[in-house]
Amino acid sequence: MTILEVQNLKKTYTTRFGGAQVEALKNVTFSVEEGEYVAIMGESGSGKTTLLNILAALDKPTGGHVKLKGRELSSVPEKEIAAFRRQNLGFVFQDFNLLDTLSIRDNIFLPLVLAGKKYAEMEKRLVPIAKSLGIYELLAKFPYEVSGGQKQRTAVARALITKPQLILADEPTGALDSRAADDLLNQFTRINEKGQTILMVTHSVKAASHAGRVLFIKDGEVFHQIYRGKMRNEELYQKISDTLTVLTTGGERYV
Template identity: 55%
Template structure:
């Protein structure tokens, strides 16, 4: 059974002060297996972020179904959806979404605290993760006291500390320079190789080239799909670039 399955998902939005309906997603179907690393690409307004919001249960589809481990997400109550997000999903955002009133350690531990994780387990989860992300010396500092790349690693640690089934990353390298982008993408590769499932929305062909599979979305539909397979990094990046150019030309 697939970890995540989308069947004929459609999402419409009513425009404010207008009778027109915007079809953000027209007919999206695909499956995600455990251990997949999928990048989702497309132009602005193509439906990428809408798709991520539906998977995160932050919104509901107009029609079609989304299932995780066979559970239809539309059947969850608001409280159940919140619990589902805390227990099954880890989020990495472009703007980090860290709380400046909490130090970095408390930002990382927040999902575990919300899950009422016993206090002795907090440090057991935290320290190995902080060490692997080179954050040990930064834990007692605050987000505004560290660099953008360090804040993104703190956000990644917060996403990973609950050992989620799926990491949802929305333009995670968008606010980073090339050095810190590469560090984060290497981290994603490492955790994926260890079995972590990742869905990443990105505009960057270079960022997408770290994924095993890429879905191209245009006008609310899956326009194209490619797999890395046995290609070299250079071959794969070239295929992505070509596909992205084809996407723009339509």
């Protein structure tokens, strides 16, 4: 089943003083199936951050359509948009976005508190997630008392606890050392294997090589995509590296 449909997406910005127009997205079309793990790659300025903001319903396109489970994002009333995000989307950010004044437990609970869930329900959801992510023993601690990897696993738990249709991850390994990054990527793989749909924006070839499909954005358009098929991570890593070489050296768009 298709969970996310992006059709002919365009986004044009007008410069500060109303001068030139900048086309951040030109004509982006792709879809994501339920249970897929998709990575989006591209150089800085390629349009991938703009794309992520539109998929997160944080920005609106100039043209085209984005549908989540068949519902047009632009049709969601402004007063309902925050609740729509909480109910359907989970977010994992590069800089964790945790509140230092809240414990690890309360940071994870936050979207459920905002949704009006009862404590017993929140605790019931929390325990298996915290145990699977290896942070159960840290729940009483505060973000400033734990490592970067533990902060990011807390952020993943916060994203998962709402049972989202789609997890959007923005450079999730960007602030982590290599060991913590490897651990997080392995966690993402396990989460995906349980059926969670993940869409990740990343500069990291290693991170992208854990995905089932990699989309490359160049100059506001889909330049190429690679399906994992039966490739091991190492083989996919090489394919991604080769594609990035073509992309950065001015090769023509293909597939």
